[in-house]
Amino acid sequence: xxxxxxxxxxxxxxEGDSAVIKCTYSDSASNYFPWYxxxxxxxxxxIIDIRSNVxxxxxxxxxxxxxxxxxxxxxxxTETQPEDSAVYFCAASYVKEYGNKxxxxxxxxxxxxx
Amino acid sequence: DTEVTQTPKHLVMGMTNKKxxxxxxxxxxxAMYWYKQKAKKPPELMFVYSxxxxxxxxxxxxxxxxxxxxxxxxxxxxHALQPEDSALYLCASxxxxxxxxxxxxxxxxxxxx
Numbered sequence: 140x141x142x143x144x145x146x147x148x149x150x151x152x153x154e155g156d157s158a159v160i161k162c163t164y165s166d167s168a169s170n171y172f173p174w175y176x177x178x179x180x181x182x183x184x185x186i187i188d189i190r191s192n193v194x195x196x197x198x199x200x201x202x203x204x205x206x207x208x209x210x211x212x213x214x215x216x217t218e219t220q221p222e223d224s225a226v227y228f229c230a231a232s233y234v235k236e237y238g239n240k241x242x243x244x245x246x247x248x249x250x251x252x253x
Numbered sequence: 254d255t256e257v258t259q260t261p262k263h264l265v266m267g268m269t270n271k272k273x274x275x276x277x278x279x280x281x282x283x284a285m286y287w288y289k290q291k292a293k294k295p296p297e298l299m300f301v302y303s304x305x306x307x308x309x310x311x312x313x314x315x316x317x318x319x320x321x322x323x324x325x326x327x328x329x330x331x332h333a334l335q336p337e338d339s340a341l342y343l344c345a346s347x348x349x350x351x352x353x354x355x356x357x358x359x360x361x362x363x364x365x366x
């Protein structure tokens with residue numbers, strides 16, 4: 140089936156600390172795993188993605204790691220800032236007859252305290 | 254430019270009204286999507302348009318009627334909605350149906366009275 144589990148549901152960190160959000164996916168996912176950030180009153184914004192031919196990808200303070208054997212992937216944010224406060228969604232792409240379908244995790248509310 | 258625009262930003266309608274949501278992208282993407290997002294939940298896929306043709310309807314009630322007039326525009330026509338249809342409606346696009354990367358618009362906040 141198509142299922143993505145995301146943990147934790149809420150995460151509070153002190154400004155400057157690191158934040159880690161983890162997701163697991165079911166067997167039939169394809170090889171694409173994006174992360175979206177959604178601020179209040181806005182649409183989801185793609186912040187980083189990874190394909191299964193690599194194990195890690197980094198973009199400034201954000202990194203994503205992928206463990207295909209364990210079927211999990213994680214988002215790492217270093218040196219967190221108040222503007223990182225938002226809801227973060229992981230997703231996995233599943234191949235369908237019409238194309239690829241994104242299945243989202245339940246989301247993580249990240250609060251960065253200054 | 255990875256911008257998807259949506260209008261209106263907010264919409265309040267009664268259960269007997271007919272209204273439309275609009276979405277536009279100028280990235281040359283050939284797949285466009287409608288999602289529904291309830292508060293504190295992830296987006297749920299409603300419809301997929303592939304090369305201007307409806308390719309998937311995720312068991313959405315007929316009171317929601319999508320339309321794709323051309324490769325840049327996507328509409329969602331609303332009629333006889335229920336209060337439980339109140340949500341954020343998101344449009345997204347990707348380069349092709351087989352393209353994984355989807356870019357979302359800001360959404361339309363719909364309230365049904």
